[in-house]
Amino acid sequence: MNPRAVSNLISACALTLFLCAIFLLFPIPARAQSPANDSDAQLVNKFLDQEREPAEGLKCVIKSMQPFLDFAFRFEVGYIVRCPLREFAGNGSTIVSFVRVKPEGGTAIVLGDAYKLPPSVGSASGNIRADQLKDEFDFSGGFAAGEGNYQVEVLVANREATRICTKRWHVHLERKRSEKKVPLTLNDNAAGALTILPWSGIFDTGGSGLRLTVLLDTAPVNPYSQKLRAWDRSFLLSALSTVMSQINCQSVRLIAFNMDQQKELFRKERFDEPGFNELAQAMRGLELGMVSFQVLEQKQGYASLLSRLATLEMTDAQPSDAVILLGPHTRFLDKPPQGFLPARDGKGPQFFYLEYMPSWLLGREFPDVVEYVTRSLDGTSFKIHSPAELAHAVQKIAAQVKHNGKQAGVAGQ
Structure with missing residues (x-):
């Protein structure tokens, strides 16, 4: 076997082991995109950091969206993942998605999410298999951040076929001139999950509320x-x-x-x-x-x-x-x-x-x-x-x- 074939085989085995580990550790289905636990984060970091040969992957498209300042006084950075339904077997595929955010001079974070596709989609009778459809399955993700420069990496994988899709891009976040007086709730070069700022939960019971x-x-x-x-x-x-x-x-x-x-x-x-x-x-x-x-x-x-x-x-x-x-x-x-x-x-x-x-x-x-x-x-x-x-x-x-x-x-x- 030639060296390139050996390298491809090793990469395929490593990918399979990585995805098996991820699906064993990651709760399915997840309720929403949230910080990955230490075990998941270590696996995602290891996989994204290693050099690997190109392999057959999910034919998905990952599109970054324009960031904006939200009402919680922080930037929201989002992305959309679109995948043809024919990419998935019609037996209820499970998809996981991770995003790693590396702030310039800050601490990187890893967020994860999971989606469960139904066994069959699209027809009124439910008899059309996913691999026969021309439609797309799509979902979105994102994170909150303060001003600064960030490297963003998204990894999408399906459990059954152990295939992946990845994308990496950079984003610069800065308030517009009209927003300069707005105090942000996240520090510069700091990122986190798109969770809401906590409401105190306290009601006025004194009669004036x-x-x-x-x-x-x-x-x-x-x-x-x-x-x-x-x-x-x-x-x-x-x-x-x-x-x-x-x-x-x-x-x-x-x-x-x-x-x-x-x-x-x-x-x-x-x-x-x-x-x-x-x-x-x-x-x-x-x-x-x-x-x-x-x-x-x-x-x-x-x-x-x-x-x-x-x-x-x-x-x-x-x-x-x-x-x-x-x-x-x-x-x-x-x-x-x-x-x-x-x-x-x-x-x-x-x-x-x-x-x-x-x-x-x-x-x-x-x-x-x-x-x-x-x-x-x-x-x-x-x-x-x-x-x-x-x-x-x-x-x-x-x-x-x-x-x-x-x-x-x-x-x-």
Whole structure:
């Protein structure tokens, strides 16, 4: 056997041993991208650091996304992995994904995630095998970071065929001139998982706190994206955490909804600290969600959903003091017909819309359907472009809503 063949055989054996070790150690399925344990991190580091011969791998494409500053005052760096379904056997493949982030002069981190594909996908009868399909399976990942320079390496592998796909790139993170006054929550050249900043979980039980409802629009930051990516979920959770941290609340009711699927996704009458993890898991299911034909037939279904949720808040036996609609600018821009707008009789909670406007929409900030519904409820809309603007808008809301004859206070004041 010639030396090159021997080298390829050794590389193949090493790859098989590496993947076997990874799948033995890594919990399947993982709940979300999180720091790898020491054993996994050592294996990933060893594999990414070694020189190896090119081998047949997964025919996947790893695409890096444009980083942005989120409402938790840190940069979010994301990527998308796309793989043809024919790459996987139709018996329920398991896929693991790791990202290693090396800050310049800082400490490297390794994050991991896992996905379980169904045995068969695509047909109404479920008889089409994955290897017969032309469709793609895709997922997203990412990490949080402070300013600085970073080397990013992503490794994707499937358990059954012991094949991999890797990509390496560099990213430079720096605040824009308009963001220089925003204090970041992560140090320079420091990275971590896309976990939310912790909310204290403390409610105001002294009688001066707000009874608050948050209607969370679980939509992508990019209104033209069809899926809720890892950075979208992190962005929404960080915005929710910021709102709840800055308003003194007696109680919080949380309803998450999705207008593309025209349904309520998650509800918790007394939202609390564990509720963040429950909400995160519910939103993660949207990554692979599909919209049914019946939903597509309902042309104004998204407006009906908003109207129903608002009406339920106004007619509740114990209505909240304020209802905050929270989410990014949506792609639904048409004003709903009058019959789809909820009627307001002057009673019930005050309504507010905190609408995040991505920087690329500057100059095209037209009203969306949530703003039209908010107007019909005599509510107030705030267009949010930065973390500082979100904090300022929350202070305005707290100052406007009265509770038991007292002005609602801002947390920490």
